[in-house]
Amino acid sequence: MNTFTAALWTETLKARRSLVPLLTAIGFSLAAVVDGLFMIILKDPEAAKQMGLISTKAQLMAGVADWPTFFNILGQAVAVGGAIVFAVITAWVFGREFSDRTVKEWLALPASRSTIMSAKFVVVAAWTMGLSLWVFGLGLFIGRLVNIPGWSLDLLRSSSVDVLGAAVLTILLLPFVALAASLGRGYLPAFGWAILTVAFAQIAAVMGWGDWFPWAVPALFSGAAGPRAGLLGAHSYLVVFGACVLSLMATYLWWQKADQTR
Amino acid sequence: MKYVIETNQLSKSFGPVQAVNGLNLRVGAGEIYGFLGLNGAGKTTTIRMLLGMIAPSVGSVRVLNQAVGPNGRGPWARVGHLVESPAAYPDLSTRENLEIARRLHGLTDANVVSRVIEQLSLTPYADRKAGTLSMGNLQRLGLARALLHRPELLILDEPANGLDPAGVVEIRELLAGLAREGVTILMSSHILTEVDRLATRIGIIHQGRLIEELDAATMEELRAQRLLVQARDLPAAQAALTAAGYSVEKERASQALVLKDARAIEAPEEVATVLVGAGTPPTHLAVEQENLEEHFLRLTGVLQ
Numbered sequence: 253m254n255t256f257t258a259a260l261w262t263e264t265l266k267a268r269r270s271l272v273p274l275l276t277a278i279g280f281s282l283a284a285v286v287d288g289l290f291m292i293i294l295k296d297p298e299a300a301k302q303m304g305l306i307s308t309k310a311q312l313m314a315g316v317a318d319w320p321t322f323f324n325i326l327g328q329a330v331a332v333g334g335a336i337v338f339a340v341i342t343a344w345v346f347g348r349e350f351s352d353r354t355v356k357e358w359l360a361l362p363a364s365r366s367t368i369m370s371a372k373f374v375v376v377a378a379w380t381m382g383l384s385l386w387v388f389g390l391g392l393f394i395g396r397l398v399n400i401p402g403w404s405l406d407l408l409r410s411s412s413v414d415v416l417g418a419a420v421l422t423i424l425l426l427p428f429v430a431l432a433a434s435l436g437r438g439y440l441p442a443f444g445w446a447i448l449t450v451a452f453a454q455i456a457a458v459m460g461w462g463d464w465f466p467w468a469v470p471a472l473f474s475g476a477a478g479p480r481a482g483l484l485g486a487h488s489y490l491v492v493f494g495a496c497v498l499s500l501m502a503t504y505l506w507w508q509k510a511d512q513t514r
Numbered sequence: 515m516k517y518v519i520e521t522n523q524l525s526k527s528f529g530p531v532q533a534v535n536g537l538n539l540r541v542g543a544g545e546i547y548g549f550l551g552l553n554g555a556g557k558t559t560t561i562r563m564l565l566g567m568i569a570p571s572v573g574s575v576r577v578l579n580q581a582v583g584p585n586g587r588g589p590w591a592r593v594g595h596l597v598e599s600p601a602a603y604p605d606l607s608t609r610e611n612l613e614i615a616r617r618l619h620g621l622t623d624a625n626v627v628s629r630v631i632e633q634l635s636l637t638p639y640a641d642r643k644a645g646t647l648s649m650g651n652l653q654r655l656g657l658a659r660a661l662l663h664r665p666e667l668l669i670l671d672e673p674a675n676g677l678d679p680a681g682v683v684e685i686r687e688l689l690a691g692l693a694r695e696g697v698t699i700l701m702s703s704h705i706l707t708e709v710d711r712l713a714t715r716i717g718i719i720h721q722g723r724l725i726e727e728l729d730a731a732t733m734e735e736l737r738a739q740r741l742l743v744q745a746r747d748l749p750a751a752q753a754a755l756t757a758a759g760y761s762v763e764k765e766r767a768s769q770a771l772v773l774k775d776a777r778a779i780e781a782p783e784e785v786a787t788v789l790v791g792a793g794t795p796p797t798h799l800a801v802e803q804e805n806l807e808e809h810f811l812r813l814t815g816v817l818q
Binding site for chain 2: 254255258259261262265266269270352353354356357358359360361362363368509511512513
């Protein structure tokens with residue numbers, strides 16, 4: 253067994269033994285469940301009027317109960333909810349070593365720090381992508397259950413790209429969360445970072461330069477503000493990719509150079 | 515001579531704080547080196563630099579003839595370590611925590627985990643989550659992780675921390691046994707008597723500087739001896755001994771007279787004769803040796 257496989261086994265075991273996978277799965281599943289609830293409300297406007305706030309919100313966000321609307325809401329939920337839930341996962345994977353004070357146990361081992369970092373990133377990527385696929389699958393099941401019109405295979409194909417593409421773009425920005433957890437030596441700075449980027453993404457999108465702001469790109473890609481062709485360009489994907497590479501390099505460099513006093 | 519641990523002018527500052535200052539440490543193969551210092555003296559910073567966890571501001575570290583760092587480089591397959599309070603993944607069992615260490619060390623023999631669990635008397639806790647372990651058993655788990663890969667060098671920060679008296683004796687015997695097998699041990703401890711009983715050489719660090727190194731023979735030589743005298747009429751006894759030319763101090767704690775002159779220590783029977791002659795025979799007369807703790811406290815300025 254090489255050291256990377258060993259590190260990957262280690263990170264997987266730590267995740268399996270924790271409640272965090274279950275809790276994040278439940279939390280993220282709400283995206284599909286609430287989406288289905290909106291569709292039920294929208295299907296019956298009379299019942300919607302009697303339901304107060306949630307009905308008003310559903311009217312504001314959607315409009316009609318059909319598959320295109322359902323996928324559109326799911327895409328937005330994955331992009332914005334993913335930015336928070338995926339950040340929680342990343343903050344836990346990297347920040348727990350400081351909170352549990354276990355970081356010092358793997359700084360002087362035959363398995364290098366880079367190897368352990370790489371295993372952590374692979375686990376984060378697999379975990380968050382797995383969650384995205386789960387929520388998309390759950391969405392399909394709930395959509396079928398609610399029995400809304402407008403289904404087609406073409407729509408499934410394009411919506412898969414919207415929802416899962418938004419998830420991939422969100423995942424590409426997670427190394428920044430890992431960097432924040434490392435620099436801040438714990439969960440909290442990483443959570444703070446995630447909330448800050450979600451807030452700034454909203455501002456950037458409203459001000460019209462969301463296509464240049466990496467953290468606004470996933471939501472714009474999902475179709476939250478209309479067809480992405482008019483909102484994003486090649487430069488938008490480049491800034492996301494560039495931010496990913498930059499934050500990965502910074503995280504690896506920090507782990508090589510920083511004094512570990514905890 | 516090749517040293518197992520060798521530092522040259524090792525220094526570390528954190529902003530204006532000079533944690534370690536010009537440390538030249540040499541530990542030979544097979545030694546048990548006791549590293550003593552008050553809290554904040556620089557012990558843990560030194561240990562972290564030895565393990566490549568902290569980069570020195572100045573100076574260098576060689577461990578097992580290999581330069582340590584940058585980038586965490588070092589002969590870690592041959593080194594076991596325990597730094598500060600032990601830590602383990604709380605959701606994982608004792609066995610799983612050790613299994614992680616086994617895999618990250620690249621050990622192919624899965625039986626080493628069971629062996630070390632038995633060696634550290636952790637069998638009843640093998641399948642218990644580490645988060646539920648007592649401080650003492652967590653310390654045993656930390657030691658088990660350090661010993662798992664049968665290292666040539668053990669770097670242990672406060673190895674007896676959290677252990678009950680029986681555990682302290684057990685670990686002392688374990689470490690002594692490992693040393694007999696040729697394992698080199700560097701251990702820091704605040705339990706000075708532990709270091710005193712185990713170490714073949716001691717380094718005393720104070721305010722980041724190595725202020726004294728003692729081998730076993732020097733330790734014996736350097737320890738101050740004193741003659742402790744008790745009598746029913748202590749003032750009369752003090753007056754008689756002073757009149758006989760002895761330098762006498764009164765120790766409040768033990769209600770005894772203390773004589774440090776070589777004349778008194780080498781010939782306590784003469785002291786007894788003086789006291790009997792003065793009509794205040796001694797009720798207790800004993801040559802005592804200052805223990806390492808007192809020597810250490812005196813060196814670091816805690817005792818005057």
